[in-house]
Amino acid sequence: MSAPRNTLPVATTADVRRAALGDLRADRRAVSTMLGFTALAAGAGLVGPWLLGRIVDAAARGAGVGTIDLLVVGIVLATVVQTVLGRAAIAVGYRFGERTAGRVRERFLGRALRLPAAVVERVDPGDLIARGSTDATAVATALRRAVPEVLVASVQAVFLIVAVLVLDPVLGACGLLCLAGTGFALRWYLRRARAAYLAEAATGAGLADVITSTAHGARTVEALGLERERAEAVEGAIERSRAARLRTLWLRTVLFPSAEVSSALPVVGVLLGGSLVVGGGVVSLGVVVSAALYLRQLVGPLDTITLWVEQVQGAVASYARVEGLTVVPEPGPTSAAEPVDDRIVVRGVHFAYDEGRDVLRGVDLVVRPGERLALVGASGAGKSTLGRLLAGVDRPRAGSVEVGGVPVADLPPDRLRAQVVLVTQDHHVFRDSVRDNLLIAEPTATDDDLRRALAAVGADWVAELPRGLDSVAGVDVAPDGARAQQLALARVVLADPHTLVLDEATALLDPTTARATERSLGAVLAGRTVVAIAHRLDTARDADRVAVLEAGELVELGTHDELLRLDGRYSALWRSWHPRA
Incomplete structure (x- = not known):
């Protein structure tokens, strides 16, 4: 029974926040420099x-022209200083984003490579591919552009708000009271954005998985006439992806107009309020003009924040998916104990996929x-499942699988191989x-070792390639x-393991090549322990012993002839396979 497929977990908001703070601390000098330039630029912008x-x-x-000209020169100088410092802050931010994006990608790759094989095999391929490509790209784009620009805009907005209040x-x-609409719009959007963008990313990964699996199984689809079913599956995945994208689009259609209108209201509010108090001498006309300009300048940072907040939310959702690999339990510690012999003992093994019904029982x-x-x-x-347990790919839910007294799954990778x-x-x-x-199987192998391994599995075509092993x-x-x-079989020859678990190892070879490869493997398998998962009973006839599984239980064990004489489950299977026997 094959393992059910699923998706990898998604990191929580706290996990994402912790990872983001770690990335900021990892490049704290660039962050400090960016904040410093931004603060100076914002201060210059207030002048x-x-x-x-x-x-x-x-x-x-009625001041003289000289006084006014001097003030104008001050405005020009302040504008130049603000522009230079602002661009310097953005440049530092972009470099920070590039370095951080590289760290995020490297971290994801390292975690993906450390994922237990059992986890990878049960995960939808589209999910892992989407996290390493689409999601990682979204995070990199946000770090490269959105984060620096939003950070700069946020600092500018804070300075402007403080300035107008002072x-x-x-x-x-x-003015700020008129700005409340923007706050309400952002709050409304942010409460719904995380779930919506996670759903969009998940449906995108699901669509990629459906398309990939359909393409890989094209021959099977054609042979069994499943074109309509697969087309419906693809269309269903497209529709789910479309619905998720429309959901996030709807959120944006509410956010952007609301923010656009709200950001213009503070200037109107200050001008209206100022018209009431200027005449009474409470404030001067210059103060009203300065306040209106501060709030007018606030529109730029708010527009930047609003424009990027959508991509930032999408990136945060992608960040949660990328960081979701941290939620996957790390492989348990390996054992330093050496097996005392090569005997594999299975005792009272129970196994289930994802807390489901037991596939193997006792x-x-x-x-x-x-x-x-x-x-x-x-x-x-349960044949393939038992084979995975014997090879240490999975761990039993209960019971043990040991080789020479050591749990197989606890052996270090090199020792296990x-x-x-x-x-x-x-x-x-x-x-x-090809080399x-x-x-991969034996890094110290010589070219002669590689050629012998290829010859053992009948891969004569490598020698006929123009560049041979360098092809x-x-x-x-x-x-x-x-x-x-x-x-793959040549890798096995190079790895030189004591025990081989063969699960349809020659299933993809054409009959002529398969027969040649099996004959070549005969010499390779001599003296080794071989566990052959026999989907074709001709394999069982040549075995020393045959273990018969039914509904996850071992019901018969013996030689081919003994089991035929027993006239039990194996005998029935043999007769169904060879009706004339």
Whole structure:
């Protein structure tokens, strides 16, 4: 039974906040420099409106042209200083964003590589791919542009608000009261944005997974006439993605107009309030002009914040998905103990996928060193699951699977690879040279070792390539199913494990190549322990012993002839496979 597929977890708001603070601390010098330049630029930006107010008051008093010209020069200098410092802050922020985006990507890659194999195999491929591509790109874009610009705009907004309140508290309060609409619009948006953007990202990953799985299974879809069903599945995924995108679009259509209108109201409020108090001599006309200009300048930072808040929210949701890998439990500590022998003992094993119904129930089995054991049973009996446990890919929910007295899953990766290897029909060939694809299994192997391993699995086609072992998969040669499987089997030869768990290891080879490979593997398998998950009972006939699984339980164990004489479950399976026998 194959493991059910699911999605990786999503980090909580607290986890994202903690990760973001860690990224800020990691480059605190750049953050401090950016904040310093921003504060100085914001301070310089306050000078112009204040001097303009002084010009209005000076003109009202009949001051000379020289005084006014001097104030104008001050405005020009302040504007130049603000522009230079503001651009310097943005430049520092962009460099900070690039470095931080690189750290986020490296952190994600490291965590993805450390994910337990059992977790990766049960996760929808589209989910992990989307997190490493779309989500990581969204986070990088936000760090590169949105975060610096929003931070600069936020500091400018704070300075302007403080300045207008200091200039005249009454006029400042009047303007800020008119600005309340923007706050309400942002609050309304932010309360709904996280869930909406997480849903958009999840449906996008689901769409990618449906399309990928349909493309990979195109031959099966065509052979079984499943075109309509797969088309409906794709259309359903598209519709769910579209609905999620429309939800976030609706949020933006409410936020942007509300913020646009609200950001213009403070200037109107100050001018109306100022018209009432200027005549009474409470404040001067210059103060009203300065306050109005401060609030007019506030429109720019608010527009920047509003413009970027949508992308920031999308990036925060993507950040939560990228950081979600931290929620996945790390693999348990490995054992330093060395197995005393090569005997594998399974005691009272129970196993279930994701707290579901037990796939294996109370299995007891001893795999003797050097024997060839076949695992047989109907589809869903638990054969592949038991094979994964024997190879240390999964851990039992209850009971134990030990080799030489040490839990198989506790062995360090290098030691485990030398002890037992699981070979299935699913293999990955990296876009690299044939040599490097093989050296994964044994980095110290020589070219002669590689050629012998290839010859052992019948991969004669490598020698016929123009560049031989230097040929690049995907460029010089197409790594189709048969060739990918031969490369994987050659890796097994190089790894030289004591025990092999074969789960349809030659299923993707054409009949002629499969027969040649199986004959070549005969010499390779000699003297090793081999556990063959037999989906075809011809494999079981040649085994030393046959273990029969039914509904997750081991119901029969013995040689082929013994089980036929028993006339039990295995005998029934054999007759169904060979009706004339």
